Amino acid sequence: xxxxxxxxxxxxxxxxQKWTGSSTTVFGRVVITTKPTEEAVAxxxxxxxxxxxxxxxxxxxxxxxxxxxxxxxxxIALIVSVENDxxxxxxxxxxxxxxxxxxxxRGLLEIEEEMFxxxxxxxxxxxxLIQHIASGAPAPTMISGNMAIIREYGFRAFLTADRFxxxxxxxxxx
Numbered sequence: 039x040x041x042x043x044x045x046x047x048x049x050x051x052x053x054x055q056k057w058t059g060s061s062t063t064v065f066g067r068v069v070i071t072t073k074p075t076e077e078a079v080a081x082x083x084x085x086x087x088x089x090x091x092x093x094x095x096x097x098x099x100x101x102x103x104x105x106x107x108x109x110x111x112x113x114i115a116l117i118v119s120v121e122n123d124x125x126x127x128x129x130x131x132x133x134x135x136x137x138x139x140x141x142x143x144r145g146l147l148e149i150e151e152e153m154f155x156x157x158x159x160x161x162x163x164x165x166x167l168i169q170h171i172a173s174g175a176p177a178p179t180m181i182s183g184n185m186a187i188i189r190e191y192g193f194r195a196f197l198t199a200d201r202f203x204x205x206x207x208x209x210x211x212x
Contacts, residue, residue: 039197041110044168045070045092047160048114052088055156057141064141064152076181076188085186086141086149089115097199106199111192112168116153118146119186126180129187146178146187157193168195 039047052068066084071091073081083089093111120128120143128134132145141149160168178189 040199041092041095041108041197044110044112044160044195044197045090048090048112048157051156051159052090052114052153055152057152062141064149064156066141083117085117085119086144086146087117088153089113089117091115108197108199110195110197112195113190113192114153114157115188115190116146116149117186117188118144118149120145121185126178126187129180130178146189150189150191153191160195168193 049068049070052065053063055064056062057064065086065088068088068090069083071089073089091113093113095108095110097105097108118129120133123129123133128143128145130145130147132143132148134143157168178187180187
């Protein structure tokens, strides 16, 4: 997989992530963007939202001998908004839920868990190794006049410069 494929796959996995035990998706909107997070929120992202941002990459950082081996840094920013929350507590841990399988009223820390569940589905079977690179995540930040909260998570993906599509296997005649 190359950078384009990884970004597309991360977006797809996040869009498809369902609340445990339900058929309801977690995220209102997932976008791949280079916009600063506050600008993206101002454009009206549906909450809870996720923004996938590819950052820098380096070619074979270990040995410098494989021009097709790339290490990509990737950020996923999670955005949550809960109305009437002047302290940001509900935006962190959730409040005023409309149901167990609904994203409305869920807190950032609940959404975070589902993001990690989705990302762990991207593995060497897909041709990419991805890992959470932060020993700690940055502090959640309130934005848009304290109406939303955002937190960014850094990931490192090891991939190739070329697009790769797994060959078809296990075909059966009918």
